[in-house]
Amino acid sequence: MTDGNITKDIVYEAVAPDDFESMIELDRYEKRSTAFDKIISATHDHFWDPLDKKYIDFDEPFDIEHVQMMPDDQIFQLQIPYVRDHLEKTGQKVRFANEMQLWSFSSILHGEQGALNLSASLCHVLKDQGAQEYAANQTREEARHVTAFAKYIKSRWGRPRPCGTVLKALLVDIISAPEVYKKIIGMQMLVEGLAMGAFATGYKYNQDPLAKKLFQLVMTDEAFHHKFGKIWADRTIPRMSEDERNVVEDWAAHCFQSLVMNLGSPQQQAEMYASFGLDPEKVVAGLMEIRSEARTRERLRESTNIFRVLIKTLLKAGLISDRTKAFYGNYVDMDELKSEGDRMVGDDIAEEGIAYLQTINFKDRSNAAAIRIAAE
Numbered sequence: 001m002t003d004g005n006i007t008k009d010i011v012y013e014a015v016a017p018d019d020f021e022s023m024i025e026l027d028r029y030e031k032r033s034t035a036f037d038k039i040i041s042a043t044h045d046h047f048w049d050p051l052d053k054k055y056i057d058f059d060e061p062f063d064i065e066h067v068q069m070m071p072d073d074q075i076f077q078l079q080i081p082y083v084r085d086h087l088e089k090t091g092q093k094v095r096f097a098n099e100m101q102l103w104s105f106s107s108i109l110h111g112e113q114g115a116l117n118l119s120a121s122l123c124h125v126l127k128d129q130g131a132q133e134y135a136a137n138q139t140r141e142e143a144r145h146v147t148a149f150a151k152y153i154k155s156r157w158g159r160p161r162p163c164g165t166v167l168k169a170l171l172v173d174i175i176s177a178p179e180v181y182k183k184i185i186g187m188q189m190l191v192e193g194l195a196m197g198a199f200a201t202g203y204k205y206n207q208d209p210l211a212k213k214l215f216q217l218v219m220t221d222e223a224f225h226h227k228f229g230k231i232w233a234d235r236t237i238p239r240m241s242e243d244e245r246n247v248v249e250d251w252a253a254h255c256f257q258s259l260v261m262n263l264g265s266p267q268q269q270a271e272m273y274a275s276f277g278l279d280p281e282k283v284v285a286g287l288m289e290i291r292s293e294a295r296t297r298e299r300l301r302e303s304t305n306i307f308r309v310l311i312k313t314l315l316k317a318g319l320i321s322d323r324t325k326a327f328y329g330n331y332v333d334m335d336e337l338k339s340e341g342d343r344m345v346g347d348d349i350a351e352e353g354i355a356y357l358q359t360i361n362f363k364d365r366s367n368a369a370a371i372r373i374a375a376e
Contacts, residue, residue: 005180006248008239011035012232014125014180022127032129035231039224040130043137046220046354047361050148054360056217058151060210067207068094069101074205080286083278092276099272101206102153106160107167108198109149111191114171115225116142118187121175134228141221152214164268170258181236182251188229189313190255195222197309200346219346220353226313233317245321252319253327256310260331307331316342 005014011033015022022028048055072078075097078087087093119142122135153160163171174186199215199222206212240248270280311328314320315337325334 004178006236006240006244007180009235011128011131011235012180012184013127015127016178017121017124028127028129033131035235036130036134036228039227040134040137042224043141044361046224046357048144048217048220048357050144050151055357056148056210056213058155058210062156062208062210064098064156066094068097069206069208069211070097070202071205072097074201075100076287076290077283079290080283082282082286086278087276090277096276099276102157103161103269103272104198105149105153105156106162107164108195109146109153109160110163110167110171111195112142112145112149114175115187115191116146118175118183122180122183125180138225138228141225145218145221148214148218152210155210156208166258166261166268170255174255181232181248184229184232185248185252185319186255188225188232189317189319190252190259190310192222192226192229193310193313194259194306196226196346197306200309200349201306203346203349216349216353217357219350220357223347223350230317233319237318246323249319249321249324252314253324256314256328259310260307308337312337312340 005012007013050056050058053059072084077083077100078093078097084093087096116139119135119139123132123139126132126135150160170186171191174183174191177183177186196219199219203212203215203219206215237245237248270284273280273283308331311320311332311334314328315334320328320334328334
């Protein structure tokens with residue numbers, strides 16, 4: 001395979017990150033794809049500033065000591081009788097549930113930092129001016145996400161938790177990969193897809209109004225970022241050879257498995273379990289048991305379930321074939337998922353968020369035509 005990037009469209013032509021000379025070729029300045037123009041121009045419609053209280057105020061109070069952020073049925077560990085009984089008997093259930101949220105928000109923060117670095121790395125390698133401008137725009141937006149989640153965590157807990165070893169390894173792998181397809185599938189489609197699912201779940205269930213507002217604001221950006229990966233898939237996957245498709249599908253499955261392990265690997269939280277007087281080995285055993293139950297599969301049917309969102313993202317992009325269908329079938333009903341429409345979870349929430357932002361950013365402008373998720 002001569003092209004490690006598996007480039008099938010000149011829009012995604014890439015050079016080595018240290019090949020600046022290619023960026024100042026005169027012919028390059030005369031060429032610019034229009035594929036991302038609508039996404040770029042829409043940036044103004046969903047602008048927000050995490051440091052400006054007219055958009056979001058991180059001083060809004062929340063009684064984190066006494067109010068549980070997420071309901072019991074959204075926390076896997078609380079489905080284990082041993083865990084639930086111990087926490088209720090010792091009066092620690094609310095604190096435990098909110099500590100789990102700190103771990104979740106910390107993973108999101110680390111993921112946003114990864115997205116920032118990856119977007120910046122695309123600026124160094126994408127040769128097309130339009131693709132490069134899009135990547136620069138996303139870098140700016142990811143930077144405000146990092147600021148926003150860091151401020152939220154500080155306002156509620158003070159300090160984030162460390163990045164899990166599995167997530168850290170995946171982010172390093174994606175960001176350092178020289179192949180553009182690895183960056184786009186890993187970050188633009190899977191990590192961003194994971195984010196949309198997590199944000200939609202948080203928006204639906206989180207009892208902290210500030211968290212809900214933050215999720216919605218970030219989703220107004222993420223929906224466009226996800227579209228960038230979809231454009232790549234539409235222009236690339238149908239033109240791949242069988243060998244190239246197998247390589248790309250295997251990379252997608254690797255990234256998916258890594259994300260599942262990060263979300264579902266309780267070993268990374270053993271110390272935290274012990275701090276609540278729980279036996280980490282019993283917690284792990286309990287989690288393994290409930291994941292094998294039918295009710296767990298039923299939860300995966302919910303449109304906001306993050307695993308389901310990830311698999312639907314890959315399926316609609318054409319990155320799941322008969323060769324890999326059985327692997328993903330361990331998590332969802334693939335036939336049911338295939339019959340669903342193309343609209344992704346979070347689109348409605350993001351559209352409402354854009355309408356809200358336009359009332360702030362363009363008070364005197366009619367916005368009816370502007371409220372769209374990315375570009376057609």
